[in-house]
Amino acid sequence: MAADKKFTLADVQETSNPNKPLLVIDNVVYDVTTFMNEHPGGEEVLQEQQGKDATEAFEDVGHSGDAREMMQKYKIGELADSDRQIPFNARKEKPKFEVSETDTSSSWTAWIIPAALAIAATVIYKFLFAK
Numbered sequence: 001m002a003a004d005k006k007f008t009l010a011d012v013q014e015t016s017n018p019n020k021p022l023l024v025i026d027n028v029v030y031d032v033t034t035f036m037n038e039h040p041g042g043e044e045v046l047q048e049q050q051g052k053d054a055t056e057a058f059e060d061v062g063h064s065g066d067a068r069e070m071m072q073k074y075k076i077g078e079l080a081d082s083d084r085q086i087p088f089n090a091r092k093e094k095p096k097f098e099v100s101e102t103d104t105s106s107s108w109t110a111w112i113i114p115a116a117l118a119i120a121a122t123v124i125y126k127f128l129f130a131k
């Protein structure tokens with residue numbers, strides 16, 4: 001089968017079954033039918049993930065480079081643009097940016113309050129000692 005075929009997540013769910021398990025890892029669709037009984041992690045975990053996006057389950061295990069090379073053989077296509085997810089490696093970076101954005105957006109309120117107090121104090125001082 002052509003390895004550049006496009007699948008939606010719904011296509012994967014519908015096509016996959018226990019005898020022909022398909023799974024999605026990082027936007028790539030794999031047919032693991034012939035790999036099932038060779039998988040060092042066992043058949044069961046692959047059956048559990050069949051028809052699904054197994055990216056997180058796959059990455060949680062911390063699969064080796066060998067495993068990543070091995071899986072190329074089972075690629076049958078990719079997810080259609082509408083169903084693509086952020087690549088797993090890019091997902092973890094996110095929170096760091098959120099924290100620094102919060103820091104900068106609140107910084108202007110740190111000087112606007114003392115500035116307003118200083119102006120108010122000047123006005124009151126002038127008003128009291130004007131005469």
Ligand code: HEM
Nearest residue numbers: 030040041045049054057058061062063064066067070071
């Ligand atoms: C085509 C996809 C996959 C391939 C080629 C693959 C390949 C491998 C290989 C080669 C290993 C031996 C350890 C290593 O080299 O990292 C392994 C272990 C394992 N795999 Fe997979 N795997 C695939 C998908 C999955 C998925 C979707 C899961 C879901 C949870 C999974 C769970 C595990 C587990 C639990 C182990 C055992 C880890 C251990 O004993 O420390 N694998 N896999």
